[in-house]
Amino acid sequence: MSLVISTWNVNSVRLRLDNIAALAEEHNPDVICLQETKVVNDSFPRDALADLGYPHQVINGIKGYNGVAILSRLPFVDSGMREWCGKADGRHAWAALENGVEVNNFYVPAGGDVPDPLTNDKFAHKLDFLGEMTNWFAARKAPDNKLVLVGDLNVAPLENDVWSHKALLKVVSHTAVEVEAMTALMAAGDWIDAMRRFVPPEERLYSWWSYRARDWDDADKGRRLDHIWVTPALDDALESIAVLRDARGWEKPSDHVPVTVTMKL
């Protein structure tokens, strides 16, 4: 039995309903994990997304910014969300499926402009957030766990996850301290980078392109900020990965594109 999961920072779920419908058309995912929904739960477009075939939903929104949601064709046996760094700021949701897979959807803080936790509270928050994730998943590590971790993690760890390793070493998202924090998180949970299972590290791989580029496609100054990780119990189940680069060129695009994993359970 196959399981298809997509993750997408949509940058406003209400403005992106047609794009989500197009993703459903393109990849027919069983589960869609959204970030930056930017809407309170009472105004979340539950019915429109149920009509697309996703009646099972976990919604963790706040006013104006952040916000995550898990949309599913498959029912949940359990679901919820967790506060990180003591903040109820809409950055996490999780859902356990009947097939034993638990999906965790994250929106890690971007971290502001200055990569110094002493002078920039946003950067300190980002490092604290990654550290808390590290402790959380280290404590839950077990060989039989079938965990999937997806989302906008706001770190591009590898040299070919950014358009210029050299130019971005001092830019938040690709600094050494962030990459170290992400590496520690991956080690603590035995996480496998599913995207890089299929695209070797020598190849450039991006999931985000700035709105500010004159021609995002021509300049191609992207970063891989969005990730799909699995625990070792799911490694053999990995079948393929798709980065829907075309979505960046759609009408009224998000600056991120969907990333989709297909597994065979």
Next chain:
DNA sequence: ATGGCAGGTTATACCTGA
């Protein structure tokens, strides 16, 4: 030239993203 744009808000300027 990573900030040139985009989204939200009790807005019509300012915050946020990365």
